[in-house]
Amino acid sequence: MNIERLPAGEGLLHSSSASRAAVVGSSIVSFERGLSPQDREDIYLSNLYAQLATRSAYRDGLVGNWFDYYKNKLRFLGWDTARPVRLMEAGQGLMADSVSRQLSLSLAGRFSQQASQALGALENSPDAIEIFEGASLRRDRGFFQVIPCVLKSPGKIEIALYHKQFSTRRTVSKFLFWPMEEVVATSLEQMALITFSTLHYGTFRKKVAAAVLDETARNIHALEF
Numbered sequence: 001m002n003i004e005r006l007p008a009g010e011g012l013l014h015s016s017s018a019s020r021a022a023v024v025g026s027s028i029v030s031f032e033r034g035l036s037p038q039d040r041e042d043i044y045l046s047n048l049y050a051q052l053a054t055r056s057a058y059r060d061g062l063v064g065n066w067f068d069y070y071k072n073k074l075r076f077l078g079w080d081t082a083r084p085v086r087l088m089e090a091g092q093g094l095m096a097d098s099v100s101r102q103l104s105l106s107l108a109g110r111f112s113q114q115a116s117q118a119l120g121a122l123e124n125s126p127d128a129i130e131i132f133e134g135a136s137l138r139r140d141r142g143f144f145q146v147i148p149c150v151l152k153s154p155g156k157i158e159i160a161l162y163h164k165q166f167s168t169r170r171t172v173s174k175f176l177f178w179p180m181e182e183v184v185a186t187s188l189e190q191m192a193l194i195t196f197s198t199l200h201y202g203t204f205r206k207k208v209a210a211a212v213l214d215e216t217a218r219n220i221h222a223l224e225f
Contacts, residue, residue: 025135025219025220028119030115030223032114032150043147057069085193095177099119121225142164144165146162165187169185
């Protein structure tokens with residue numbers, strides 16, 4: 001398992017078409033086999049676009065609910081038809097293990113297996129963990145997503161959007177592979193199944209790519225498993 005830094009520029013993800021997952025800022029995105037390089041690039045870049053907009057609004061004090069604001073940004077780009085998912089009790093331990101258990105308990109195997117594999121690949125890549133955790137933490141607050149994706153039908157991708165936000169007991173720079181009882185003061189998990197329309201997104205593709213181009217090298221890292 002390894003992580004490869006992706007180059008910025010046109011055809012960002014086509015040069016890594018074998019990659020089935022990536023760290024995208026504060027998200028861990030994964031795919032089942034069969035999704036095209038274009039589908040993957042669309043999901044990576046639309047997600048990064050929504051993250052950057054939400055981070056900026058949160059920093060400026062304009063966001064009341066981080067997850068709602070982020071979902072609204074994604075909805076505008078074609079991430080629509082959201083259905084809430086009932087979450088189970090996943091227990092304590094390492095945060096990554098708890099998230100993996102939550103996905104396994106709450107989602108079908110097509111989603112949970114690939115997400116767990118992506119988390120395993122991330123654990124072996126300190127540089128990528130640093131990027132992910134750096135993008136996720138804001139002072140004593142953390143916000144991140146795990147996003148497994150499967151092909152639903154031509155032009156439609158089904159996405160399980162898992163979101164976790166938490167407050168920390170003290171100032172920290174790491175959290176994902178640390179025991180939650182040592183780091184977390186309060187925690188909230190949310191999840192929804194979302195249908196992404198690639199046809200709808202196609203009308204925004206060039207605008208989104210131009211808006212996030214300078215951020216791709218710092219925020220997107222391929223995961224191999």
